[in-house]
Amino acid sequence: MDAIDLSLVELLRGNARLSYAELARQVGLSAPAVHERVGKLESGGVIRAYRAEVEPEAIGLGVTALIGIVEDSGGDADDVLEAFRQMPEIESCYFMAGVESFLLKARVGTIAELEQLIVRLNRTPGVASTRTGIALSTKWENRPQPLTPPGA
Template identity: 35%
Template sequence: MDAIDYRIIDQLRQNARAGYGDIGDVVGLSASAVKRRVDKLVADKVIRAFTVQVDPAVDGLAVEAYVELFCRGTVAPDELRRILSTVPEVIDAGTVTGEADAIVRIRSRDIQSLEDALERVRVAPNVDHTRSAIILSRLVDRVQD
């Protein structure tokens, strides 16, 4: 990858529907040259998908929380993945350093459905307890869902 590839990716991050000609105007290439580069980035799996981001509230998922997950003993990441994949409200999760074993991001319709999802996580055999923080307002959102 070179600087132009990075600029093309930047343009696609801003608008995945941008035309090759429009991108080319920004990066200084013809539309066909941009298309060839995008095709190569896709073939090389640098670009993994083109997506649409919908406001979660439109889908009825207005409540979001970060949840620290604390396990009993040592739990393998594959076991945590198995546990968390059974809860559809879990939209993102990762193992972390520090006191918690994992950080989990949950989206739900309302507080009651958030509580229900948290309970399904808490009752998993290796989970000791959780600590939650409900998001009040989003300040920066660069994450692609």
């Protein structure tokens, strides 16, 4: 992970469809060299995926909610997690410090679907209670921040 790798990561976070030739020009290496570096970043787990970022409303997912989960004292966190994983509406899942063990970001089409999701969550074994906040609008999301090399 040197400065060139960092530049490549930053370039690809900004635009994942840049060609290797273009990346090569930007970092001052040849295309095969860049190809190899990016390959190593991928297989080394630094780059996890390349994703198109889509306007959620355009694909019928207009409702965003953030849901805090309080765990049952007797429950097993792994089982709860597995149950969450089965629910495709849950886009993100964080294990949190605090009373609410999990924070979920969910995306659904309608408030009715959100209601159904919350019911399902509350019925899930290991879940004691839920607390839902609705996002009225998303100002921005997953904005890449400029990379400062570790130790700068």
